[in-house]
Amino acid sequence: MLVNDVLIEVEGVTKSFTLRRRAGRFRRTKVRVDAVTGLDFQVRRGEMVGYIGPNGAGKSTTIKMLTGILLPSSGRLRVAGADPMRERVRLAQRMGVVFGQRTTLWWDLPLRDSYELARRIYRIPDADYRRNLDRCVELLELGDLLDVPVRQLSLGQRMRGDIAAALLHQPEVLYLDEPTIGLDVVSKRRVREFLAQVNAEQGTTVLLTTHDLTDIEQLCSRVMVIDHGRVVYDGDLDGLHDQGRSERTLVVDLDREVPPIELPGTRVLRVEGARQWLAFPAAASAAPLVADLAGRYELRDLSVREPEIEDVIARMYAGEEEGAAEPVAG
Template sequence: MRTETAGGGTVPGDGVAAEPLIEVDGVEKVFSVRRRAGRLRRVRREVRAVDGLTFRVPRGEMVGYIGPNGAGKSTTVKMLTGILTPSGGRLRVAGIDPARERTRLARRIGVVFGQRTTLWWDLPLQDSYELVRRMYRVPDAVYRANLDRCVELLDLAPLLAVPVRQLSLGQRMRGDIAAALLHDPEVLYLDEPTIGLDVVSKAKVRQFLREVNAERGTTVLLTTHDLTDIEQLCRRVMVIDHGRLVYDGGLDGLRAAGEGERTLVVDLERELPPLEVPGARTVRVEGPRQWLAFPAGRSAAPLVTAVAERYPLVDLSLREPDIEEVIARLYAGAHGPPAR
């Protein structure tokens, strides 16, 4: 059992803090870029892709890591895997410095990089998995158990004899996710894991990731533009913009931070003029049904009580603010110091 912390992390049910698997302290990544300035002259300028990033991810947590294009998400993941070396700050994954011990770390992580496959393009999917087994020296019993489970839950059986180049994007994504888990990694980095999938396949992948996280305790860092992935899989979300962390916490807190509005949908016994209730405003009226908007950070309980006491109530429901709109507002206001 887990309980949520103020920062969006989780701890075991007995209140003991969970062990941090990923530690990021004041990390920066600066790229030097040359640009043309006239016909013959070029000038060099620095681009700060990641700017003083600090966060912890406890072992076994599933975290959404989101931001607009160019925010620094992929750069962060590449530093966490050892592909890139930080310009400053400190990184540790499972106690390992990724840049200095990339080979050692590779045995403990799994990575799915969006539309860049880790599979062998001209080989059947089954042969790609066999090569993964040999590369990571996965024991036969472990490999067979993991492969069988992935094949069953991700519906890969009809695809095992198909060359990777003949797979659709959605099929290949499922194949890549399976390949990343064959060696039992402690942490899994996922970049757009449901891209190109239909509704049924998305549901299968999400359920698969839930089970991997719950049963094996695999830590998952998920970057995606499909915010339904975040809502269905993650209790904690981190929002990055211009290389800085602008939010770290739960989805409810994100809605409040983005100044979104919740909506109370009220069904009355009969048509009435727009309801007048302190702390809310009526934004829509259709016959006996009315929509009352109020700040996302406020409790709905006082509003419900006031409506029930003053008006002939039949039924009501509560709608949360649209997560995409909330995040857009958060980006728009993310020019101050980063959230802690």
């Protein structure tokens, strides 16, 4: 890896918080909580990386340190060669941020006015602003929403509006913290397609935190798993599934009750009347299983459920109990 090819550098980073907890009727004690411990990774320019883990793992804390919102307790952070905390103003021109639970848009103003404010804050040249706005409006289907106050937008509409706002100044790196949380299927598809296009056409580096493994499958070639403040896996998604021995679930609705279905490479999890749940390796394709089922049974409905990230990580730890739990590279 070339040095100038690295956009994000994280070396031995730790972030600790001091909390006060009740220790009696009138007394409180200070307790140190480590949100991130000895974090090490690099992200190359143009990469789209999934940064995943259970709640409280340290994902949002990492994003906040990379954007200069939080100062690391120890270690070294560099984004485009700059310290995010000490050079926040300069880096603000080179990065975009979307927090799924918070909006950067002005609540009582129409969407168009929020974008105009962003143009002035980032001092975007008029021609660049019009070109970038037109592109975002078209790809995210925001045309009918530009004159609607942000408070009247649905969650999916607001999220698309936030993503557009984060990209108006053409940042080199985009941090996305749960950008599809709470979105319907259609909104998720629009957001994913847009992000894939921005990454492919503009080379925008993306660091994506999510609880939805489908986001990772459709967008990221690399995934990092963080748990208890440290990276426990860094590689591709297939390697993660192999490491965690994760399984997808095929939910089959038949036209009548039958004995538990026996298919090579699957195991029956549950049977309730004419519905059966079959588990199969997450890295395997569901297509041959569906074809086999369709040839043997009359099907009313069928769906595939992805494994939960928490389950994948739990399986990883279960497999590491026999040895040291070191970070795994895929």
